[in-house]
Amino acid sequence: MGATKSAARAVRRVWQQVAEGVYRIDRAHVNCYLVVTPDGMTLVDAGLPDSFSGLRVVLASFGAKPSDIDAVVLTHGHFDHVGMSSRLTHEHHVPHFVHDEDRKLARHPYRYDHEAPRAGYLLRYPKAIPVIAGMATAGALSVRGIEAAGALHPDQPMDVPGRLVPVWSPGHTYGHCGFTLPGSGILFAGDALVTLDPYTGETGPRIVAKAATADSERALASLDALEATGARTVLPGHGEPWQQGIALAVSAARAVGAE
Template sequence: MAEGVHRLDVAHVNCYLVVRPDGMTLVDAGLPGTWGALREVLGHLRATPADIDAVVLTHGHFDHVGIARRLQRAHETPVHVHARDRRLARHPYLYRPERDRPPYLARYPKALPVLGDMVLRGALGVRGVTARASLANGHPLDVPGSPVPLWTPGHTDGHCALLFDDIGILFSGDAIVTLDPYTAETGPRLVANAATADSRAALASLDALAQVEAPLMLPGHGEPWRDGVRAAARLARAAGAR
């Protein structure tokens, strides 16, 4: 994605290994099936999972928590999240979206293979993790790369995008995605109401992202967006809530 930034794309779920001079940070923890991809990337770097200094979660949904517990248990890797998502990270299936999912599957049948791939990679068997409530809006986090959390509630109450300002990258999590797993629609947008807690808050959070000047946005689902975060926020607002 950029020098020292490695994308792990497993079953349409992205997480990112960020290698900086002061160590390695894993942004989000994907699905259980992400473990093999992580080992492959680390092997290429002549490193092991024990060399990861921190896991930072953009939010606590099951498809972003997948291997966090494994890293924590095996290697005592610190896991960080916003305080409002700490409970969700422990219980990553206990949340109520705005709308029920079955109507989406009927309305958007192209999403069925996407969701099916996620199930095959362990989406139904994620175990939660006890994370540190370390993310505070606008305050650099004391992990390699010193990302600045941008509190962007809506998708979840404690969702945070992560700005690595020195390398010009915003990790948007699910505040803006370029693939919605519940509709299979592409391009910058919000995640469907079938997995979003409060779409009005999610739309309002785009205001904060529209101020970010980073040229590269790396989302939780979908392809990288290289035309600037401001443009992504504008297009996501135009797409609206689904």
């Protein structure tokens, strides 16, 4: 009985309610977010394959199941953001949306441009080794691509529960978009601004290292668009939520620069 309770607690720790109707699912330092509204549910990003257990538990907490999700909106198409996508599509028939510039990447989530070799980062930043190893254990090496619709246009509310508004923020990938949740002060920043960089292990607001970023100069420039949202709460693709406002987060990220 004790072992069963410990296992249940371990599962519960992978998700938390971060705002009214917004649930964070965290697996191996990769976040995705379930938005629950009276009109239905939208999942922002699809994490890693092993994120599915946390998603299923949070859904069950209010009597829902994966097939009840109305849509998945992707900030970008990297493997650690489409990990559950194939399962959600083929087993549960949940439609996916991503910016046109990242549709090809979502189909082939390991074929992405980056400015610097990844291997060197693990030598320079040993704190990143357990982060990357944890991601691999959670299925990061076995992600299948997804065919996502490109019906996602910056600054135009989407026809999904929550009426999320895409924030054009390329640089990490060529089609990266964050999302605001109208009326909430929340910005889903994806990997345009994180509070943990998986490739350095460093924490605090920053852009992702050149090991996984296509164009770091453009990524730094995209911080302007994030700041313009005026968000009070920033929910990143990696790391803990930031509650001190987007302006302070952007200032900190600019101070760090591109690593």
